[in-house]
Amino acid sequence: MIFTVLGASGFIGSQLTQALKSAGNADVYAPLRQFGVDVFDEVLRRELGHVFYCIGLTADFRNRPFGTVDAHVCLLRQLLERGRFESLTYLSSTRVYEGSATTHESTVLQVSPDNPGHLYNLSKLMGESLCIASGRKARVARLSNVFGCAMPQQNFISQVLKEASDTGRARFLTASESAKDYISVANVVRWLPQIALHGTHSIYNVASGKNTSNADIAILLERNGIIVSFAENAPVWSFPIIDTQRLMQEFGGAQSSLTSEFDHLFNCFTRPQ
Numbered sequence: 001m002i003f004t005v006l007g008a009s010g011f012i013g014s015q016l017t018q019a020l021k022s023a024g025n026a027d028v029y030a031p032l033r034q035f036g037v038d039v040f041d042e043v044l045r046r047e048l049g050h051v052f053y054c055i056g057l058t059a060d061f062r063n064r065p066f067g068t069v070d071a072h073v074c075l076l077r078q079l080l081e082r083g084r085f086e087s088l089t090y091l092s093s094t095r096v097y098e099g100s101a102t103t104h105e106s107t108v109l110q111v112s113p114d115n116p117g118h119l120y121n122l123s124k125l126m127g128e129s130l131c132i133a134s135g136r137k138a139r140v141a142r143l144s145n146v147f148g149c150a151m152p153q154q155n156f157i158s159q160v161l162k163e164a165s166d167t168g169r170a171r172f173l174t175a176s177e178s179a180k181d182y183i184s185v186a187n188v189v190r191w192l193p194q195i196a197l198h199g200t201h202s203i204y205n206v207a208s209g210k211n212t213s214n215a216d217i218a219i220l221l222e223r224n225g226i227i228v229s230f231a232e233n234a235p236v237w238s239f240p241i242i243d244t245q246r247l248m249q250e251f252g253g254a255q256s257s258l259t260s261e262f263d264h265l266f267n268c269f270t271r272p273q
Contacts, residue, residue: 001049002048003020003028003029003050003051003193004049004051005028006055007053011185012091012146015150015185016192018189040078044082048083052091058093060154062119072124072127089196090128090138090139090141092127092140093124094239097239098110098121103205104245105203105204105243109121139195139202141206142206143206144180144208144242145181146182147258148185148265149264149268160172161266168225171230173231173234176213176230178236179214180212180237181208181242182208182258183254184257194250200250201246207242207247208253208258211241220263220266224263
C-alpha cells in the first residue's frame with residue numbers, strides 16, 4: 001500500500017509522515033519543497049496510492065492571497081485532474097463554520113467576499129467543492145485547532161507557551177471566556193488514515209467536540225507557576241462546539257485533550273534546547 005503526504009514539511013504533514021512510517025508503512029512518499037524545483041511535476045508522474053493533501057497557508061493568508069489560492073485550490077486542481085491515486089484526503093478547517101448556527105458537516109455555510117478574513121474560508125471551501133465535484137475518490141477532513149510540541153510559532157497556544165517560557169508570564173489579548181476546540185496532533189494522525197481507507201462520508205469534522213476557554217488555559221498555566229493576566233476590555237472570541245458525531249460513530253472519540261496533555265506541552269517549551 002502506497003501513501004503520499006503532500007505538505008510533508010508542515011506541522012501536520014510531518015507528523016502524519018512519521019506516524020505512517022512508525023505504523024510499518026514502508027512505502028510513504030513525502031516530497032519536500034525545494035527552492036527553484038517544480039516538485040509537483042514529479043508528483044503527477046508517480047503512482048500515489050492514498051494521498052493526504054496537507055498543503056496550505058494559515059497564519060499569513062492575508063499577506064499572501066495568491067499563494068493561499070494556489071495552495072488550497074490550484075495545485076489541488078492539477079492533482080484531481082491528472083494525478084494517479086486511489087484516494088485523496090483534503091485537509092480543510094473548522095474555521096469554515098464561522099458565523100454558522102450549527103457545525104454539522106452538512107451545514108450551509110456563510111462566507112462573504114467583502115470580508116478579507118474570509119479568503120481563507122472561501123479558498124478552503126473551493127478546494128472542498130472541487131474534491132467532491134471531481135468524481136474522484138476524495139474526502140475532506142475539517143480540522144479544528146491542532147496542537148503539539150512541533151506546532152508553528154503563529155499558533156495561539158504556541159505563542160502563549162513561548163511567552164510563558166521566556167518571561168514567566170502570559171498575557172491574553174482575548175477575554176477569559178473566549179473558547180475554541182483544540183485537538184492533539186496525535187489524534188489527528190490516528191484518524192486521517194482511517195478516514196482515507198474506511199470513511200463512508202465525503203466530509204468529516206476532525207475535532208475534540210468540546211471547547212477549552214482561555215480561563216481553562218490560564219488555570220493550567222498558573223499550575224505551572226506562570227503569572228497570567230488578561231488585557232483590559234479584551235474582546236470575546238468564541239467558536240461554536242464542533243459536531244463530531246460522525247467521526248465518533250465511525251472511528252471513536254479523541255484519546256486525549258489539551259488539558260490532559262498540557263503539562264507535556266508546557267515542558268516542550270520550557271526544557272533546555
